[in-house]
Amino acid sequence: MPEIPNSRIRKLRTWVPGKRSSELIGVDENQNTITLIDLASNDYLDLARHPLLIEAARKSLEIDGVGSGGSRFITGSRNIHQRLEKKLAEWLDRETVLLYPSGFQANLAAVLALTDRHTPVICDRLIHHSLLVGVKASGAKLIRFKHNNLSELERLLKKSRQSNPQKKPLVITESLFSMEGTTAPIKEISKLCIKYDSKLLIDEAHAFGVMGPEGRGESFGLKEPKSIISGTFGKAFGSGGAFLATDKITGENLIQNCGAFRYTTALAPPLCASALVALNLIENNPGWGRELKEKSRALRDKLSQIGWQRPLGGGPIISILLGSDESAIDYQKRLEEEGLLTVAIRPPTVPEGKSRLRVIIRRNTPIQAFERLIKVLNNK
Numbered sequence: 373m374p375e376i377p378n379s380r381i382r383k384l385r386t387w388v389p390g391k392r393s394s395e396l397i398g399v400d401e402n403q404n405t406i407t408l409i410d411l412a413s414n415d416y417l418d419l420a421r422h423p424l425l426i427e428a429a430r431k432s433l434e435i436d437g438v439g440s441g442g443s444r445f446i447t448g449s450r451n452i453h454q455r456l457e458k459k460l461a462e463w464l465d466r467e468t469v470l471l472y473p474s475g476f477q478a479n480l481a482a483v484l485a486l487t488d489r490h491t492p493v494i495c496d497r498l499i500h501h502s503l504l505v506g507v508k509a510s511g512a513k514l515i516r517f518k519h520n521n522l523s524e525l526e527r528l529l530k531k532s533r534q535s536n537p538q539k540k541p542l543v544i545t546e547s548l549f550s551m552e553g554t555t556a557p558i559k560e561i562s563k564l565c566i567k568y569d570s571k572l573l574i575d576e577a578h579a580f581g582v583m584g585p586e587g588r589g590e591s592f593g594l595k596e597p598k599s600i601i602s603g604t605f606g607k608a609f610g611s612g613g614a615f616l617a618t619d620k621i622t623g624e625n626l627i628q629n630c631g632a633f634r635y636t637t638a639l640a641p642p643l644c645a646s647a648l649v650a651l652n653l654i655e656n657n658p659g660w661g662r663e664l665k666e667k668s669r670a671l672r673d674k675l676s677q678i679g680w681q682r683p684l685g686g687g688p689i690i691s692i693l694l695g696s697d698e699s700a701i702d703y704q705k706r707l708e709e710e711g712l713l714t715v716a717i718r719p720p721t722v723p724e725g726k727s728r729l730r731v732i733i734r735r736n737t738p739i740q741a742f743e744r745l746i747k748v749l750n751n752k
């Protein structure tokens with residue numbers, strides 16, 4: 373194992389849900405029990421403990437069992453898989469949706485479906501690790517552009533088309549960046565992909581349920597080139613599992629040729645059942661995303677009023693840049709003493725010298741949490 377400096381060593385901590393959906397119970401360094409307000413989980417809409425999701429999972433357990441017992445082509449396909457795929461396809465206005473056991477696996481599958489080892493893959497510098505693993509597995513050439521930098525993307529696309537006119541490049545981006553909180557200029561990226569006849573893969577893991585029209589993601593309504601949209605149920609949907617949304621031909625290719633779809637146990641039915649309920653709740657509450665963005669804007673404003681650099685972006689991921697690992701860990705500890713749970717994000721998750729606190733705003737985050745956060749951050 374490579375040597376890891378002390379400030380980079382991660383310890384696994386165990387949490388128990390508290391009385392309120394915004395709380396987690398754990399133990400501190402001295403083994404005392406502590407209840408903290410959770411400002412770190414990606415359960416943006418507070419659905420993980422929603423009674424309707426729990427009820428749906430319970431009913432599904434009784435009907436379909438805990439696990440599916442097989443891959444989709446053997447014995448694992450249940451009615452609930454098909455219902456969820458159909459409903460997601462309608463919600464996103466895409467021809468085909470396919471479920472995967474995790475977003476990591478879905479991303480791997482998506483990259484492999486759109487590439488071979490000759491495909492130039494042009495990625496935003498800050499895309500998720502799972503996508504990079506996919507590129508590595510494909511053997512394709514990885515080319516990176518500066519975060520959200522359209523002119524660099526265009527330059528690389530032009531160069532790639534000139535040097536290799538036969539081979540369509542693949543462009544990969546996230547829509548809401550998980551560690552930065554920034555949003556990609558999806559419309560412009562899509563236009564460039566059309567102009568340079570390239571394929572497009574958009575990871576909307578953090579966006580679905582929150583960003584875009586009524587939470588349908590930043591890619592909703594785009595007339596893209598050949599593309600795949602990736603989503604997960606592990607964040608705003610409050611459960612687990614993931615999906616890819618695409619056109620019929622790409623979907624059929626994923627079904628027939630993609631090992632990550634064919635050779636894996638089908639998503640556990642109770643997770644599908646709760647994801648379907650989450651989708652109905654999101655659809656019936658079209659203002660949830662907007663409310664979260666308003667709360668996020670208020671916190672960004674407050675942070676800049678007390679002298680911090682205004683965190684980038686407009687969604688519920690607030691990235692507070694601190695620089696050194698030590699500073700990020702120090703703030704994490706100070707916030708914990710105030711009853712707040714945040715996590716210091718350090719390299720290799722983020723680039724060197726860019727350690728930070730990542731604060732997540734959720735639907736039920738109590739107002740006192742923001743007051744306490746500002747109190748600690750106001751005391752530099």
Ligand SMILES: Cc1ncc(COP(=O)(O)O)c(C=O)c1O
Pocket residue numbers: 474475476477479500502546550575577578604605606613614
């Ligand atoms: C941007 C992004 N894509 C994909 C994933 C993977 O999703 P999952 O947790 O469902 O494997 C994550 C989760 O960490 C993520 O942040």
